[in-house]
Amino acid sequence: MSKVLLGIDVGSISTKGVVIDPEFRVLASSYLRTQGSPIKSIKLLLRELGRQMDGKAVIAGAGTTGSARRLAGVVVQADIVKNEIIAHAVAAGQYYPEACTVLEIGGQDSKIIILRDGIPVDFAMNTVCAAGTGSFLDHQAARLSIPIEQFGDMALKAESRVNIAGRCTVFAESDMIHKAQLGIATNDIIAGLCDAIVRNYMNTVARGKDIRPKILFQGGVAANVGVRSAFERTLEQKVVVPEHFLVMGAIGAAILAGEETEGRESRFAGFETADVAFETRAFECDGCPNRCEVVEIVREGEVIDRYGDRCGKWSEDLSKSSQPETVSQT
């Protein structure tokens, strides 16, 4: 049986997973909505990937990334837990060694990564505001009763592009409503919204960055051809959407897991983890006025990880008494 690598990317809106072979070809992939319960979606993801692989290969390494990377790493016993910036950069550099810029817009964050000779050298992420990210597009699509999948095509059909305020989602929404009340065609408004998202991205996340070709566009919003063409218009460059743009973070995590497990066995808990009972509990620590929200991850009745405490009282207490490593062998 061939050895393959697993990568999981649990974001705020969607959960992505891939299985790749040693030549980094995608053998199985899955994309689903996180819908507020990362553990549930991680299990669904494992079940789906396990079904696609059908026992044909051995997982030689598993990596997790995304905002729930730590939780996912504990659940699947990942070999490496890596932040999403590195994961996206690694995947982009692997498939497109000549790429110099990665634009990434996900559910709740957006980032830019600058690569030179395949090496990430600079990055920026949106700061305290999530204006212009995927969840905002979702919300507007729902408000207009248009499936999000059609959003991009409608933008391309626009006859003229209206100006929508893009700095803030609240203002953008009222601006869109105002334009609609004036009788402007929906296509034109959607095209304006795509422009606004790109303008906001260029003025905040990408501000001051040296954007050189080749430019890749990754993350969920890359599915939207309207946003892509707005990027091309603004940058006056061709923008490439990689074949696996949705799961690039997961691919990166898998590649990193491959590097990590070189010469050793994987700790991966197996696709059967989909059937193990996991639970998360949160409690407010009353040890000091900070009232930290501590999260506990429970695997079949046993606490296997805790985090969220500023002082380390709960997380360190656990790592002293029972290491997650020993738990994985039970």
Added chain:
Amino acid sequence: MRVGIPRALLYYRYGKFWERYLTELGAEVVVTRKTDKVLLQKGLEYVSSEVCLPVKILAGHIADLKGRVEAVFLPRVVWLEDHLYACPKMIGIVDIARMMLGKDVKLIAPVIKGGFVLPYLAAGLSITPNPFPVVRAFSRASRELNTRTAVPEYEPGEKRVALIGHFYNLGDDYIGRSITSTFTSNGYRVCLKDELPEAVLRSRKGFARNIRWVYERELYNAFRYLADKVDGVCVVVSMGCGPDSLVAEFMREEACRRNIPFLQLVLDEHTGVAGLVTRIEAFVELAERRKAVPQAS
């Protein structure tokens, strides 16, 4: 007299001096506890959402002193030598304090414009009317002021990051600890502005001359001093801080020109520790990957 000092903003620079001075004057000094969530929440109730995080925190500390003290000590720094100004919010906090405390609590707020000796002496007289003990207390307390002249030593081979931010942000564990500890746990020595001698921080050479804000000039000078001694520069600014956002931009441009890895973190009360950690981890790793391969461009 029970005199309260809020453990916020300028406390992180002059706090020891203030405490000593008031104690020498015979006051019973009450310093608020370290910042925590409860204090921050209290502060948010009082000030507009437009002000920066450290001012919100200060408001929380002032609120905490209400009913516990007869007076609150809160100097108003307007400008220091060379007509270098403090930021407008810092100048205005005394008025916020007055609104919050009402008439029953005395506000001892020496106004510092240039020299600080006379305003502090005058403030001392409002606690003890006799000038002699005031002068004695002041000269004793002055020993607590920063008189660092030596520069820190940097070991060859260690990984270093310059953490450029205000003392009231990085000195406050509630804000700064997760930033410092993430760098430390990744094997970096954190080089802070406030380890540098006054002579470096107050330098008027080069572009620093054009910066008219006293604490921002310090940030820039620290950046200039540390830039070629570290593996990367991380600038920490408060959301909504005008002076910082300008000076940070100049630092970013210069770092870019000199090919130094640069990260800017923006803080407000919504900033989650997780987001900061993600950015710092990525920054550290990028800096290392970048070092491993000689740059073509």
